[in-house]
Each structure stands twice: as structure tokens, then as C-alpha cells.
Amino acid sequence: MPILDVKNIRKRFGRLEVLKDISFSLEKGEVLSIIGSSGSGKTTLLRCLNFLERPDGGSIRVNDEVLLDCADPSTLKESQIRRKRLHFGLVFQSFNLFPQYTALDNVMLAPKLLAHENHTWDSVKQKVHDEAVELFANIGLSDRMSNYPHQLSGGQQQRVAIARALIMHPDILCFDEPTSALDPELTGEVLKVIRKLSEQKRTMIIVTHEMEFARDVADKVIFMDGGRICEQGEPHEVFGNPKEERTKQFLARYNQK
Amino acid sequence: MDIFLHQLPIVVNALNVGFLQTLKLFSVTLLGAFPLGLIIAFGSLSKIKAVSMFTGFIIWIIRGTPLMIQLLIVYYFPGLVLHNPIWGGGEQGRFLAASLAFIINYACYFSEIYRGGIQSVPVGQQEAGLVLGMTKSQIFFNVTLLQMIKRIVPPISNEIITLVKDTSLARIIALQEVIWAGQAFMKGSHGISGAIWPLFFTALYYLVFNGIVTVLLARLERKLDYFR
Ligand SMILES: Nc1ncnc2c1ncn2[C@@H]1O[C@H](COP(=O)(O)OP(=O)(O)O)[C@@H](O)[C@H]1O
Numbered sequence A: 001m002p003i004l005d006v007k008n009i010r011k012r013f014g015r016l017e018v019l020k021d022i023s024f025s026l027e028k029g030e031v032l033s034i035i036g037s038s039g040s041g042k043t044t045l046l047r048c049l050n051f052l053e054r055p056d057g058g059s060i061r062v063n064d065e066v067l068l069d070c071a072d073p074s075t076l077k078e079s080q081i082r083r084k085r086l087h088f089g090l091v092f093q094s095f096n097l098f099p100q101y102t103a104l105d106n107v108m109l110a111p112k113l114l115a116h117e118n119h120t121w122d123s124v125k126q127k128v129h130d131e132a133v134e135l136f137a138n139i140g141l142s143d144r145m146s147n148y149p150h151q152l153s154g155g156q157q158q159r160v161a162i163a164r165a166l167i168m169h170p171d172i173l174c175f176d177e178p179t180s181a182l183d184p185e186l187t188g189e190v191l192k193v194i195r196k197l198s199e200q201k202r203t204m205i206i207v208t209h210e211m212e213f214a215r216d217v218a219d220k221v222i223f224m225d226g227g228r229i230c231e232q233g234e235p236h237e238v239f240g241n242p243k244e245e246r247t248k249q250f251l252a253r254y255n256q257k
Numbered sequence B: 001m002d003i004f005l006h007q008l009p010i011v012v013n014a015l016n017v018g019f020l021q022t023l024k025l026f027s028v029t030l031l032g033a034f035p036l037g038l039i040i041a042f043g044s045l046s047k048i049k050a051v052s053m054f055t056g057f058i059i060w061i062i063r064g065t066p067l068m069i070q071l072l073i074v075y076y077f078p079g080l081v082l083h084n085p086i087w088g089g090g091e092q093g094r095f096l097a098a099s100l101a102f103i104i105n106y107a108c109y110f111s112e113i114y115r116g117g118i119q120s121v122p123v124g125q126q127e128a129g130l131v132l133g134m135t136k137s138q139i140f141f142n143v144t145l146l147q148m149i150k151r152i153v154p155p156i157s158n159e160i161i162t163l164v165k166d167t168s169l170a171r172i173i174a175l176q177e178v179i180w181a182g183q184a185f186m187k188g189s190h191g192i193s194g195a196i197w198p199l200f201f202t203a204l205y206y207l208v209f210n211g212i213v214t215v216l217l218a219r220l221e222r223k224l225d226y227f228r
């Protein structure tokens, strides 16, 4: 049974059809890379999975629970969205750290607010803190926990953003071009952290333009074009022996660079 | 010189009384306009067209007309037009009328600053909170609010410093604030008449008051300097 099953997702903005019948599934511990040119709908797809956009059609299942089925209004209740959202994590292209908090407080804020709501903060405080500290060790920023975001480089900020997402224990962690806003010399440190997560068998969906990285780390690749999945398969198939003309053209452009 | 030393305590006493009224109007205006401005800001950001248009219209009227006229209307309208002089004739009534006019006027100016502040916080901040499972109100109070405050402190400071001087407009409905008290010595008050120097003293009150307010606001601005 796949951990994630996405069926027939459609989304339009006004008259622009951005996602046209997107279906795919993902097994636990797998890494999916989504590639495709700008405007092909990759961000919108991740935003649908994270309930930042509501699809116009289709369904999303996680662990065989129907999180969303546009044909079933009972799954669309606003009050349920918050809980469902926590199955997913999202790392943004532009990090979006909270500037007024230290790196450590950025990571601890969401679990803290949740615990306050359940009146359990006093009992879980130490645990959350320890976990945050461990995450900082994993992303190699133990010495930067008390820095504010503006005191960190882009690469460091993005690593903190990854820790911030991980502390909520998402089933599936999504990355939207996590290195696109970074200077080239800083992409390596972020990719290294993501690679480490894949070795720990985290289920991840990574939208990226880093073709070599995608090929290396992914179990599965989807090439999107004009709101559709043009081609999907194992990396060696999609990269090594693409069947579709569009995929060939897209990859050829990258190989030239 | 002897006369001056004799008159000085009398003048200072009268000015203190007037300044207390100035200070009261200043404080009440801020206490009322800070929250009312936020409500008006939410009104002008409302997705309901009728609400945002109505709010925008009110803001346009208030910002487009002099505060002095608004004071006169608030004070005289109930008595002269509605034949219901709710303010009465006393200093207390004048103070209430002045407070109302000042609160509405300043709330409209503040609301525009708030609105800019709310809109200037990148939408990515809200979305980052949402995907971490925060509620809208948790996001507002824990993520957006402080960033918004940081951005509005400089323009609000300008308004507050203007308010210090604007309080003198309440003289138009004979509120006995500090300029009224200073000017009284020209016409004759406490046995002193034809004296212009108390007005210079009055100016001194404003300078000192503004100085203190400026220093406090600058300190607040510096306090928020720790993040960007
Ligand atoms: N909120 C929105 N309103 C209108 N159009 C949008 C919105 N978000 C994205 N789009 C459009 O949808 C298309 C796909 O965008 P996006 O999902 O960001 O693509 P990608 O991430 O692959 O570059 C683009 O044409 C974009 O302009």
C-alpha cells in the first residue's frame, strides 16, 4: 500500500488550467523528484498537497486515509484541514523563516503552540527542546541555534527551515526548489542535508532544477509539462532513456548548460 | 525682575493645569485610536466589498478635512442641529467632545498605517505558519504581529509627535489646554494681563514633552532592531 496516493488532481486559476489530471503514488521511504520547466505547475501541485490551494478535482490519500476527495464534500471541511496538513511538510524556495525568532525558536515554535493548546507544554518542553537540539546537530548548525535568521547565510537558513519542518514529524516532506534562491556555492550544503534524509528513508517529494542531484537521490522521477505528468519512471529511465519528445528537449537544454 | 519672580509661580501653576488637560487629551486619543484604528484597518482590508468601500469612504472624509472642522462639528452638531446638547457647557463636556473627534481622526490615520503594515508582511510568513499546523490567530499573534509593529513604529511615531502639537486645536472649542492657559495672560488672568512671555513658556512645555516622546519612541524603535 502506497503512503501517498494522488488521483486525478485538477486545478485552475480563473481560466488558466494549471494542473490537468495529475495522478501518482509514492511508497514509504521513497524519494520522488519532480522536474519540469517554469510554469508547468510544480509549485501548485505541492501547494495542493499542503492544503495551501484547494484542487478543483481529484483525491489525495495518505496511509489509506482519504484526506481530500473533491467528490466527497465531507472531506473538504475547513476545520479538518489543519490536522490533515500535518501529514505533509513543506520547505519553501524562499525559506520563510520567522525573522523575530532565533533559529532554535523557529524550530520550536510550532510544536510549542500545539502543546500550549493541549496544555501539555510543561511536560513536553524538555523533549521538544532536546529534539530540536538533535535536529540542529543533524543539519550541522549546533553552533548557530541562538542566531537570528538575518545573521545566517541562505544555505544555513534553508537548513533551519528543513529542521523546522522535520520537528512536526510529517509523513511526507515536500521541497519546492530548495536551492533555487541560493548562491551556487551554498547549494551543496542544503543538498547534503536532503541526501542524508533520503539515507534515513524519509519519504520526500523534491521539486528541483538540480538534475544531477535528482537523478542521484530519487527513486522516482516525474517530468511535468504544461500541467500534466508528461513522463514518470525510475531516474535511469527518465534521464537515461526518455521516451517523450518533450522530456528529451527539456533534458537537452539542461545538458547543454 | 521682581514682578517676573512674583508672576512666575502663578503662570507656571496655570500652565500646569492647562498642560494636564493637554496630556489627558493626548493619552485618551492614543488609547482610543490605537484599537479603533485596527478595527478600521480590518474594515478596509475586508473581502466584503460593501464594508471595505464604506470604510474607505469614511477614511477619505476624515483625512480629507481639517481636524479643526471635525472638532467644531462634533462639539456643536448635537446642540445646534439635533437640539440635544449632549456635551453640556462645561469643561468636562468639551473634553469628551474633543476626545471623540481626536480619536476618530487619529484612528483613521493609524488605520492606513496599520493596513500598510499588515500588507507589508510577506504572505510567505503566513503560509510557513499554516504548513506547520498553526491556526490563523496563532499566526497573527506569534508571527505577523511583531513584524507588523516593527514596520509601523516609524510612521506611527511621526503621527504621535504631530498629535502632541495637534492637541492645541482643541482650543477652538475652548478646551482649557496649555495654550489656552498661556494666552489667558494676554487678556488678563490671575491678575496678570498683557503678558506675552507666558506663551514662550507654553512653547517650552511642548518642546520638553515632544523631546521626551521622541526619545521614548526612538528607544522602542531600537528595541525592535534585533531582527530584520
Ligand atoms: N495564485 C495564482 N493565481 C493565478 N495564477 C497562478 C497562481 N499560482 C500560479 N499561477 C500560474 O500557474 C502556472 C503554474 O505555476 P507554478 O505552479 O508556480 O509552476 P512552477 O512551479 O512549475 O513554475 C503559472 O502559469 C502561474 O502563473
Ligand SMILES: [Mg+2]
Residues within 6 Å of the ligand: A042, A043, A044, A176, A177
Ligand atoms: Mg515553482
